[in-house]
Amino acid sequence: MSVDLGGELRWWGQALADTWSRHRALSVIYTVAVVLVGWITEVTLALGVMAAGWVVVHLFRRYRHGLTLDDHQRHRRNANYIQWLSGAWPELMIRLGCSVQVTNGPRVAPEFTRYSWGPDVLWMTVSIPLGMTREQLALNADAIAQNLGARRVSVSSSSAGTSVMVAFHDPLEEPFIVEISEGAELRAIPLGLREDGALWTMRLGPQTLVAGSSGSGKASLVWGLILGLAPSIRSGLVQVHGIDLKSAMELGMGTELLTRFARTPESAVQLLEEAVAAMQARALELSGNTRQHAASLESPHVVVLIDEMAALTAYQADRDLMRRANNAIALLCSQGRAVGYTVFACLQDPRKETLPARGLFTQTIGLRLRDAMETAMVLGEGMREKGALCHHIPPTMPGVGFVVPEDGSDPVRVRAGIVTDEMIRDAARDFAAPEQIPIVVPEPAAAEPASASRSRRSRRTTKGEEE
Numbered sequence: 001m002s003v004d005l006g007g008e009l010r011w012w013g014q015a016l017a018d019t020w021s022r023h024r025a026l027s028v029i030y031t032v033a034v035v036l037v038g039w040i041t042e043v044t045l046a047l048g049v050m051a052a053g054w055v056v057v058h059l060f061r062r063y064r065h066g067l068t069l070d071d072h073q074r075h076r077r078n079a080n081y082i083q084w085l086s087g088a089w090p091e092l093m094i095r096l097g098c099s100v101q102v103t104n105g106p107r108v109a110p111e112f113t114r115y116s117w118g119p120d121v122l123w124m125t126v127s128i129p130l131g132m133t134r135e136q137l138a139l140n141a142d143a144i145a146q147n148l149g150a151r152r153v154s155v156s157s158s159s160a161g162t163s164v165m166v167a168f169h170d171p172l173e174e175p176f177i178v179e180i181s182e183g184a185e186l187r188a189i190p191l192g193l194r195e196d197g198a199l200w201t202m203r204l205g206p207q208t209l210v211a212g213s214s215g216s217g218k219a220s221l222v223w224g225l226i227l228g229l230a231p232s233i234r235s236g237l238v239q240v241h242g243i244d245l246k247s248a249m250e251l252g253m254g255t256e257l258l259t260r261f262a263r264t265p266e267s268a269v270q271l272l273e274e275a276v277a278a279m280q281a282r283a284l285e286l287s288g289n290t291r292q293h294a295a296s297l298e299s300p301h302v303v304v305l306i307d308e309m310a311a312l313t314a315y316q317a318d319r320d321l322m323r324r325a326n327n328a329i330a331l332l333c334s335q336g337r338a339v340g341y342t343v344f345a346c347l348q349d350p351r352k353e354t355l356p357a358r359g360l361f362t363q364t365i366g367l368r369l370r371d372a373m374e375t376a377m378v379l380g381e382g383m384r385e386k387g388a389l390c391h392h393i394p395p396t397m398p399g400v401g402f403v404v405p406e407d408g409s410d411p412v413r414v415r416a417g418i419v420t421d422e423m424i425r426d427a428a429r430d431f432a433a434p435e436q437i438p439i440v441v442p443e444p445a446a447a448e449p450a451s452a453s454r455s456r457r458s459r460r461t462t463k464g465e466e467e
């Protein structure tokens with residue numbers, strides 16, 4: 001059977017034309033309805049695919065990073081804050097005087113070029129305009145913090161230029177405990193927290209001076225160090241030789257952890273001079289073999305720990321003992337590093353008269369101090385401008401201080417962990433030193449310094465001559 005295709009087409013055309021002429025309105029409605037249904041179906045499908053993609057991405061993020069509803073709210077808050085800060089920052093800089101006048105031009109303020117968020121902390125990278133210094137920004141840190149609704153602002157140098165840390169919560173505000181860690185290394189003894197929330201550790205090696213007014217928390221550093229070293233003390237890898245002339249009130253709590261302990265000026269000087277002699281003997285032994293001592297059970301690292309050093313170096317009635325103590329401390333500080341002898345000393349009053357060997361301490365920790373001058377004496381000139389404000393630490397925050405890192409970079413605000421009497425007693429029981437070496441002070445006649453016996457001899461001779 002042959003099909004007349006032309007006739008068929010004409011028939012369908014005619015039918016369509018008839019329908020159109022008879023049911024024009026219906027045809028329009030039908031056509032629009034079909035187009036709409038098709039379009040809605042397509043859009044719905046597209047939206048569905050988009051939504052599924054979004055869900056997959058968010059599921060991935062949520063389970064990979066463990067995001068919670070709080071995190072979403074925080075992200076939104078952070079985004080709003082950055083939006084506000086972008087507008088407020090240039091004006092704030094100009095109002096605080098942190099800007100420079102371009103010749104025949106406008107005032108230019110530091111710009112924040114990048115940022116990142118940590119828990120309750122905003123890190124900003126700021127570009128300092130030509131003619132301005134980072135110190136100018138650091139001097140206004142308190143005012144910036146108040147205006148940004150933050151607890152603290154600190155300014156430091158970073159590989160990207162200048163970093164401004166805006167902290168909305170101070171991790172150092174509440175006292176905390178640092179647990180004794182069996183695996184702690186001598187290169188990183190845990191002492192407390194840094195203000196960015198990271199663990200604050202100290203390397204055993206630099207001669208360290210801790211300065212702070214009465215009640216500033218020096219004892220928490222002394223005991224923090226001893227407890228941090230506790231496993232090495234028990235094994236015999238480290239010996240602590242303690243000196244406490246304040247009626248042994250402090251170190252007397254845990255003498256089992258100390259290999260040697262002096263509580264009188266005479267025994268303290270004896271301890272120091274014997275440490276110098278042993279250090280020099282070790283130096284002779286090591287000379288030609290190595291340039292850096294490595295602690296071992298046969299040759300342990302010796303920490304000479306002095307609580308309130310001025311009692312020995314400045315407030316001593318016996319001037320000869322005072323001179324001998326200062327000499328020994330200076331020798332230990334200047335020759336001890338390479339041969340495994342470390343001095344860790346505390347001081348309330350950091351003036352030059354209280355400690356002639358102050359300059360020989362290669363690491364200083366400044367707790368609460370009385371004024372800006374003391375801060376400069378302890379941490380060095382220029383550290384105040386870099387944000388180390390020991391004299392602004394409130395008495396309600398003992399254990400808080402500033403440390404200048406060994407590489408001389410910007411000072412870091414830290415807090416030592418609190419050490420309770422119970423922790424000291426427990427450590428004394430569990431980590432006692434393998435041996436305790438008594439200090440034998442020679443009888444005064446035998447210990448008489450050469451100069452005194454010389455003068456007596458000369459007096460005797462004169463007397464003899466007189467006779």
Ligand SMILES: Nc1ncnc2c1ncn2[C@@H]1O[C@H](COP(=O)(O)OP(=O)(O)OP(=O)(O)O)[C@@H](O)[C@H]1O
Binds near residue numbers: 176217219398418
């Ligand atoms: N890191 C710390 N965190 C919280 N509280 C601390 C910390 N260190 C010390 N304290 C508390 O502060 C008070 C004084 O501390 P501490 O005895 O250590 O001061 P100090 O500087 O050694 O004083 P002094 O020179 O008069 O002996 C104590 O009551 C102690 O409990």
